[in-house]
Amino acid sequence: MESKVWFESYKWVPSLDINFDFRLDGLSLLFSLLITGIGSFIFIYASSYLKGHQYLDRFYGYLCLFMSAMLGVVLSDNILLLFVFWELTSISSFFLIGFNNDSNESRKSALTALGVTGLGGFFLLAGLILLSQIAGTYSIQQLILQADQIRGHNLYPLVLGLIFIAAFTKSAQFPFHFWLPGAMKAPTPVSAYLHSATMVKAGIFLLARFTPILGGTPEWSYTLMIVGGITMLYAAIHSLFRTDLKGVLAYSTISALGILTFLIGLGTEAALIAAATFIIVHALYKAALFLITGIIDHETGTRDLTKLSGLRSVLFPVFIAGLLAALSSAGLPLSFGFIGKDLIYEATLHADQKIAIFLTIAAVLTNVCLVAAGFLAGIKPFTGKLPHRFEKIHLPYKSMWIPPLALAILGFVFGCFPGIIGDYIISPTVHAVAGTAVDFHLKIWHGFNTVLILSLVTLAAGTGLYYVNTPDHKKMVFVRRFNWISPHNIFNKLSDGFVSFSTWYSATMHNGFLRSYLLKIIIFAEALLLYELIIGGPIYIDYSKLSEISVYEAVNVFILMAAVVLTLRTSSRLTAVVGTSVIGYAICLMFVFYSAPDLAITQFTIDTLTVVLFVFVLFNLPPFLNFSTNNSRTITRDAFVAITFGAILSVIAIKVLQVPTVIETSEFYGKYAYTLAKGKNVVNVILVDFRGFDTMFEIVVLSIAALGVYSLLKLRLKSSERE
């Protein structure tokens, strides 16, 4: 089926080839519809869920920001633009997850999520830049045209690895999955939105988007199948141990993401069709289940599965929604989930014969657990006897229970009429991912075959598992025994280590003592210069090039050295100040001898003003402590550093003489100072004309410094403002 593509472009940074290029093809359309469609339900739902919340306005602001960022990700045709939006989703989801900012745990989860996804973003940028270096373009369409060249390139495995890390962190694949359950601290509408349709699907989107560029190689397929396979099994089994409703949903979401990664890795046409269908199936039932969880939490105040039961009599429409969503998740015939599950089995069965059997077993096992998890979340709270304490519960506003009900019903509408979705959305999507037009139609019924048997076995086994597996806190305790090897724990250890390293670093490197800073700066400069000198080759002195030492210079140097000794030996601060100013003046004289009048005059005035400044503040300074006169170890250390520095600089001065002078720059200024800037004093022309911007910023900086001094000294705090 021919699919139409829309393209819009606005200039942003044309010189760097970064533009707002938006392209709407099948894949973008699928995701855009999920983002805006589920997003609309979330907007309606949140209006009652967070009714009267102090920061409702802020919430909607974040949500809109996030929604636009997601749309940007799926519509970008420029990979750098895609990256910008990708980062925006990380940042805006950070705000959303940490929305309850007065809770410590909520802040911590938000930080973990930002840390993991932000790290992924970092790798993504590296991968995208490498990719553009290989192909010489930022445009996804251009990249697709050069796909063969990219796959054959030496750097291909590196690019692949970087992009995989980005996708795996975002889509919570093992071993980066741990941020997702943590992110459940967010208000439920956020969890529903982020984890059913948007945030975590961005990684899947990335993989799908890059399939025509990077896909099809063994590296691509096996990595994705292995990572996706581990994730889907690991998370599906994990979800059964949870007692928190949101925990069950979180792990089943991770598992679903694993299935999607796995299918994209499989990469056959059937697999891609299955992936595209499963994205919609999962978004519909998972969003519904999350919203239902939100209602239960909102009304009963708990999400603990061991305490919830019998709610069907008080929350009947919610129960219907939960039942439909759970059945779609389980893949009951006539539900959209049934078609999704069929397609998955279809894909695994028709994979390479050697591995088809293993893939199918993995898919069946995962799905069995997911069936049970879906029942646990969608049916379990409503069955059984209603506890006394829940009897007074009443149905919430319509705007809360209609969205999940509508989503759950849609799951069955699409299940009964799969043609609508199949022809208008899935087919263009697969076209966009596979690169070639595919001819297929989704059907309700595939006839009696292996797939159907597998589906029914899954359903039966899942239902059985649901009855066998009752939620119990004891199982959580069992799971916790393995916490020490969990990726989450390792990540936390790493971040704790980083924090203590930073603390140590700040305490030793930024201790607030000027003398310690100076020492470190000079030692560092010494190390750099020494390295440069050592690799720079031999040094010799060409005596013929040296000019003779005149009497003035000799006298001047003598004065300078005397002033240095005086400054070092004195026990009076005033003498030390005068000593340093004598050093300054002596250096000015040197400038005069070697015809640098501008420099000399400036240094002269600055030295004068420094002395005046010292005189003004002298009486307010603490008693003079000459650190180097009372501790022999300090003296030795400082003397060593200082003499080394002097020696190195002297050697460099000699070396400068033997390096041929690069006179291009000075020639340029000499030549053009008059013709271009009508000045004869090159120094001044550089200051006010050639490098006028620098001067402008310098005077601004000076002004800020003056304002700082002024306001600090004039600051008069009231007694109540003092700490």
Added chain:
Amino acid sequence: MRSTILQTASNYLLPILLLFSIFLLLRGHYYPGGGFVGGLVASIAFVLHSLAYGTDSTMKILRYKPLSLIPAGLIIATLSMFAPVLFGLPVMTGLWIEQPIPVIGMIGSALFFDLGVYLVVIGVVLTILFTISLETN
């Protein structure tokens, strides 16, 4: 600590140093000098006066707070930076009047830029020094 010699000397030195600073400012484009050095020399003139007579009386001579020189200087520098835009030229292009003016010499946007630097430097130095001197006494 009031020294009659210093006071008498600074009476003469203040105008002479100020004149010298303007001289430095104007000649900067051709010979050693310029706005920065000029500004420093002018500041030294006032600082010398304040050492002789006390900061309070120097503030009286100045009439305006030295702080107000900073925005004035920044505005002049910025205007001279953007003046070429009015003539359709890129920012910071040098604009010059063809014929030299008696006494002052060549006039161009760079001179005004330097004047801005001159004022900012005086403002910054005097603000810092006088604030410290007044606050610490």
